[in-house]
Amino acid sequence: MDAFLTSRVISDLLGGMTNGMIYGLVALSLVLVWRSTGILNFAQGAMPMFAVYVGMVALGHYFGYWVCVGIALFAGFVIGAGTERILVRPLYGKPEINPIVVMVGFLTVLEAVAAAIWSSVPRGLPSPFSPIDYRLGGLPLAVSPFSLYEIITSLAVMAAVAMLFRYTNLGLQLRASALAPEVSRLLGVRVNRMLTLGWTLSTGVGTITAILVSSNFFTGLTPQVMDGIFAFGFIAAAVGGLDSPVGSIVAGVVMGIILQFVGDYVNSNAIILAAVAILIVSLMARPNGVFSPVRTRRV
Amino acid sequence: MNVASVTRSKIIWLVVAIIGVAVAFVATPNASDAVAASVLFVVIVVSAAGFSSASFRQWHPVLARAAKVLVVTCATLFATFFFSETTNFNLATGAAMSVTLVGLSFLTGISGQISLGNGAFMGVGAFVMAMWANHHATTPIVLALLIAIAGGAVVGLLLGLPATRLRGPYLAGMTLAFAVAFDAILNYFNSWTGGDGGLQLPRSTNPPGWLLRLFSHGVAPLTANTLWLTDITIVATGVAFFFMANLFASRVGRAMRLVRDNEVGAELVGVNLARTRVLAFVISSSYAALGGALWTLINNSATPSTYSFALSIVILSVLVIGGIGTIPGALIGGLIYAYSTNVIAWFTARTGLNPQGNLASQLNGIIFGGLLIVTMMFAPRGVAGLYRTFRRRQIIKGPDVNQPVEETYAEA
Amino acid sequence: MIRVSNLTVAYGAVKALTDVSFEAPTGAITAVLGANGAGKTTLLRTLSGLKAPLAGSITRDDVELVGMRTENIARLGIAHVPEGRGVIGEFTVEENLRLGALNAKVSAKDSLATQYERFPILGERRRQHADQLSGGERQILSMARALIAQPTSLLLDEPSLGLAPLITAQIMATIKELCASDGLTVILVEQNASSALRIADRAIVLNVGHVVAYDSAAVVAADEKLRQYYLGMAV
Numbered sequence: 001m002d003a004f005l006t007s008r009v010i011s012d013l014l015g016g017m018t019n020g021m022i023y024g025l026v027a028l029s030l031v032l033v034w035r036s037t038g039i040l041n042f043a044q045g046a047m048p049m050f051a052v053y054v055g056m057v058a059l060g061h062y063f064g065y066w067v068c069v070g071i072a073l074f075a076g077f078v079i080g081a082g083t084e085r086i087l088v089r090p091l092y093g094k095p096e097i098n099p100i101v102v103m104v105g106f107l108t109v110l111e112a113v114a115a116a117i118w119s120s121v122p123r124g125l126p127s128p129f130s131p132i133d134y135r136l137g138g139l140p141l142a143v144s145p146f147s148l149y150e151i152i153t154s155l156a157v158m159a160a161v162a163m164l165f166r167y168t169n170l171g172l173q174l175r176a177s178a179l180a181p182e183v184s185r186l187l188g189v190r191v192n193r194m195l196t197l198g199w200t201l202s203t204g205v206g207t208i209t210a211i212l213v214s215s216n217f218f219t220g221l222t223p224q225v226m227d228g229i230f231a232f233g234f235i236a237a238a239v240g241g242l243d244s245p246v247g248s249i250v251a252g253v254v255m256g257i258i259l260q261f262v263g264d265y266v267n268s269n270a271i272i273l274a275a276v277a278i279l280i281v282s283l284m285a286r287p288n289g290v291f292s293p294v295r296t297r298r299v
Numbered sequence: 300m301n302v303a304s305v306t307r308s309k310i311i312w313l314v315v316a317i318i319g320v321a322v323a324f325v326a327t328p329n330a331s332d333a334v335a336a337s338v339l340f341v342v343i344v345v346s347a348a349g350f351s352s353a354s355f356r357q358w359h360p361v362l363a364r365a366a367k368v369l370v371v372t373c374a375t376l377f378a379t380f381f382f383s384e385t386t387n388f389n390l391a392t393g394a395a396m397s398v399t400l401v402g403l404s405f406l407t408g409i410s411g412q413i414s415l416g417n418g419a420f421m422g423v424g425a426f427v428m429a430m431w432a433n434h435h436a437t438t439p440i441v442l443a444l445l446i447a448i449a450g451g452a453v454v455g456l457l458l459g460l461p462a463t464r465l466r467g468p469y470l471a472g473m474t475l476a477f478a479v480a481f482d483a484i485l486n487y488f489n490s491w492t493g494g495d496g497g498l499q500l501p502r503s504t505n506p507p508g509w510l511l512r513l514f515s516h517g518v519a520p521l522t523a524n525t526l527w528l529t530d531i532t533i534v535a536t537g538v539a540f541f542f543m544a545n546l547f548a549s550r551v552g553r554a555m556r557l558v559r560d561n562e563v564g565a566e567l568v569g570v571n572l573a574r575t576r577v578l579a580f581v582i583s584s585s586y587a588a589l590g591g592a593l594w595t596l597i598n599n600s601a602t603p604s605t606y607s608f609a610l611s612i613v614i615l616s617v618l619v620i621g622g623i624g625t626i627p628g629a630l631i632g633g634l635i636y637a638y639s640t641n642v643i644a645w646f647t648a649r650t651g652l653n654p655q656g657n658l659a660s661q662l663n664g665i666i667f668g669g670l671l672i673v674t675m676m677f678a679p680r681g682v683a684g685l686y687r688t689f690r691r692r693q694i695i696k697g698p699d700v701n702q703p704v705e706e707t708y709a710e711a
Numbered sequence: 712m713i714r715v716s717n718l719t720v721a722y723g724a725v726k727a728l729t730d731v732s733f734e735a736p737t738g739a740i741t742a743v744l745g746a747n748g749a750g751k752t753t754l755l756r757t758l759s760g761l762k763a764p765l766a767g768s769i770t771r772d773d774v775e776l777v778g779m780r781t782e783n784i785a786r787l788g789i790a791h792v793p794e795g796r797g798v799i800g801e802f803t804v805e806e807n808l809r810l811g812a813l814n815a816k817v818s819a820k821d822s823l824a825t826q827y828e829r830f831p832i833l834g835e836r837r838r839q840h841a842d843q844l845s846g847g848e849r850q851i852l853s854m855a856r857a858l859i860a861q862p863t864s865l866l867l868d869e870p871s872l873g874l875a876p877l878i879t880a881q882i883m884a885t886i887k888e889l890c891a892s893d894g895l896t897v898i899l900v901e902q903n904a905s906s907a908l909r910i911a912d913r914a915i916v917l918n919v920g921h922v923v924a925y926d927s928a929a930v931v932a933a934d935e936k937l938r939q940y941y942l943g944m945a946v
Contacts, residue, residue, distance in 0.1 A: 034468070040467070040468035040471065040472070042471075042475075087672065087676070090676060091675075091676070094679070095679075096413075096467045096468075097407060097413050097467075097623075098675050098679055100413060100467075100468070100471055101615065101619055101671060101675045102671070102672050102675045102676065104415070104612060104615060104671065105616065105667075105668040105669070105670075105671030105672040105675065106668065106672060107668070108612060108616075108664050108667060108668030108671065109664065109665055109668035109669055109672065110668075111664065112661040112662075112663070112664030112665040112668060113661070113665060115661045115664075116661040116665065169809070169813055172806060172809060172810055172813075173810070173813065175801075175802075176799060176802070176810050179799055179801055179802075180797065180799050182761065182781075182793070182797070183793065183797040183799065184782075184810070185761070185780075185781040185782045185785065186759060186761075186781060186785055186790075186791045186793060186797070187785060187810055187811050187813070187814065187856070187857075187860075188782050188785035188786045188813065188814040188860070189782060189810070189813065190782050191782065227479075227608075228479075231475065231476060231479050234472050234475070234476075235472070235476060238468075238469055238472050238473070242468065242469075269483045269486045269487045270483075270487065271483075272479060272480045272483040273480055273483055273484060273487065275476070275480070276476045276477060276479075276480040279472075279473060279476050280461050280473065283461055283464070283465060283469060283473060284460075284461045284464070287464040287465055287466075287469065288469075
């Protein structure tokens with residue numbers, strides 16, 4: 001049994017699942033901003049990255065890990081709300097390429113400013129969880145205290161967001177503001193506030209993801225650190241369906257597992273190729289995502 | 300048009316010409332280049348103004364376009380004989396970029412599909428050109444370019460087929476994924492593509508003997524390699540733009556605009572949605588491939604690091620600033636691309652910023668990204684669009700707040 | 712009471728309403744009639760704050776509404792059932808109602824129960840997605856959604872649009888009952904002048920943004936010229 005659990009297959013499975021949780025979180029934040037404001041936020045990786053750098057500043061003043069996390073999270077909320085009010089609000093109702101281009105520009109600026117202020121040298125956010133794998137009968141199990149931290153945090157965030165959208169009045173208002181803003185206004189919903197809240201929440205989720213990534217002993221924090229993760233997270237969201245939070249999380253985890261196996265059994269270059277192949281194949285089969293609800297309408 | 304509006308339009312042209320001259324002086328390495336560039340710029344502006352007269356265009360649109368393209372191309376060719384090597388190199392780089400840009404302008408502006416992967420398509424053309432030249436060194440340049448274009452078309456088809464069923468964000472994301480994956484693809488096939496170092500062309504391209512003999516009296520001005528390559532690029536660019544201008548105005552172009560604006564209506568009129576979208580994709584990827592192949596020619600090599608995702612972002616940025624969906628916008632974008640590094644360097648020198656410091660190295664990104672945001676928010680149709688909106692307001696007195704977008708694209 | 716004074720609304724250079732004035736008394740139904748393009752929908756949208764007027768004022772019990780945000784006007788108890796019903800298709804019937812109930816002074820559970828009692832068909836279909844309802848059911852849903860917050864004023868934009876005559880009659884009857892039982896101030900925009908005039912107390916006729924008639928419903932219904940030229944009714 002021990003040999004099985006520490007075998008290559010299980011190691012890949014566990015490692016892939018941990019990575020997949022991260023992709024799922026990014027996918028979730030993309031779905032959040034899509035469902036609440038109808039915009040695909042290409043800066044969804046860069047904004048949290050910047051927030052974590054802000055948290056890092058506190059680290060320089062000898063504050064502990066959790067204080068930095070708190071500051072980063074707060075910075076993420078502020079960045080999310082600020083971006084919505086300043087950059088995105090004027091673009092509602094314009095052709096859909098406009099916000100995409102603006103967000104791509106914002107992504108470029110954020111990465112450049114971060115590199116200008118803090119340079120591209122990788123930094124670490126030292127988490128109190130050891131990255132050394134647990135051992136089972138003397139052999140390493142692909143689970144460490146740190147990966148447990150990642151998994152539990154991810155699950156907690158996903159559950160919280162799911163409950164918010166499904167069961168609360170706030171979630172109802174958020175969804176309504178995105179689907180039918182005018183009608184929602186007529187019903188007394190403060191739509192503008194909901195839109196800002198949608199971005200704030202989504203950047204918050206993104207910041208948690210960035211914190212997890214930066215706390216990872218093997219990655220650390222650079223201005224470009226979230227680029228690849230954003231790409232994978234986006235693919236997960238597209239495969240699972242931008243309208244389906246559960247779908248994109250599941251897609252993220254599955255993708256994480258598949259990619260781990262590809263990386264291990266083929267070579268590291270093939271990882272992104274496999275991801276793109278997954279994207280293309282699934283979009284050909286289900287252009288709106290695998291888990292998007294397909295309903296017939298009475299015309 | 301009354302007297303006041305005609306004078307106003309002439310003043311605008313004058314202001315544009317002055318700005319162009321100023322930029323020429325800032326961006327070029329020496330004074331003689333700047334003078335030649337300014338003269339060229341004025342010639343282009345004047346001919347563009349002249350050939351834009353509505354009556355000429357209505358009389359024979361294709362001929363009008365051909366005349367415009369011919370004049371601009373010949374003037375530029377003539378000017379290259381007076382430019383220094385650096386300027387010619389920059390010019391060629393910018394021209395090749397504008398070929399890519401006009402293809403993207405078509406895809407996004409006319410067909411309404413968002414693509415973030417054109418840097419990768421440039422890479423396809425660049426590497427097909429390099430690989431072919433390495434195996435068949437004696438192929439004439441034109442044929443090699445056509446082969447590179449074909450390569451771009453094939454890849455465009457492969458990506459375009461799944462793209463037909465995708466909407467906005469999904470399509471953008473798919474092209475983004477392709478752009479990000481391109482590097483890995485090149486690496487995976489590194490026996491063909493030469494790995495990190497890329498490929499060199501087997502021997503430098505020289506002008507053919509018969510052309511040299513044509514100019515053999517006195518100095519042989521075409522012996523300079525860069526000059527020859529720049530001229531090839533300019534001719535190729537001219538031809539590409541001519542085709543694109545006609546495409547914008549043709550039935551195909553109209554069908555694409557219809558698909559962009561009103562899918563149901565388009566289907567009712569018998570337009571095949573999927574085929575139109577794929578066609579737009581293939582055209583844009585072919586143009587990008589041509590641009591990349593020209594770059595390989597100019598640089599005598601193709602390296603993977605050039606065709607990164609960052610390139611796709613830069614392509615989008617300069618096109619947005621120049622003006623998406625327009626043809627002059629692609630030209631402006633190409634110029635901006637070629638000279639932005641120079642202008643930014645000049646700016647850095649003037650303000651005494653440490654050129655090795657963190658801020659200076661990131662200035663490119665900050666400025667481009669910032670311009671992208673500002674342009675999209677305040678002038679979404681770019682420089683070319685600003686000019687057109689201005690001209691529209693003169694011709695049509697009265698409320699023009701909601702001009703339909705098609706009208707600005709009707710001019711080639 | 713809702714009072715509209717010298718209201719002028721324009722879209723660019725085109726005036727949709729010019730100097731419109733009238734009063735909609737409390738507890739009564741005021742019908743706004745006229746042909747297509749007369750400005751009826753614009754009037755309701757301006758009342759709800761979705762469109763800002765060029766000039767004029769709108770007051771509800773002497774509180775000025777012009778310049779207020781739409782959601783704040785709604786929170787004042789002025790409910791607007793928009794043209795085309797505005798039912799959120801992706802939500803279930805119950806979710807649509809819950810959305811309306813956010814404004815309610817009573818608990819959501821109680822308000823829902825009241826509406827299900829009043830409109831049993833909604834109770835039957837409460838878990839279905841709203842885009843699976845028929846036109847008449849959607850009309851009932853959007854009215855219930857407006858009523859669930861216990862508004863004091865109700866603005867209805869062409870409730871009979873696209874509905875069969877039998878359903879239209881039922882809906883008109885429902886509106887009349889509700890107005891009587893809840894003491895609502897109702898402004899009813901309709902192209903179907905005859906059904907509207909049957910239940911209305913007062914009527915205004917608009918033509919290309921101008922008020923051409925403003926009187927009790929009975930008087931307007933009897934006027935031959937109005938019937939022929941503006942209301943499309945048989946003379």
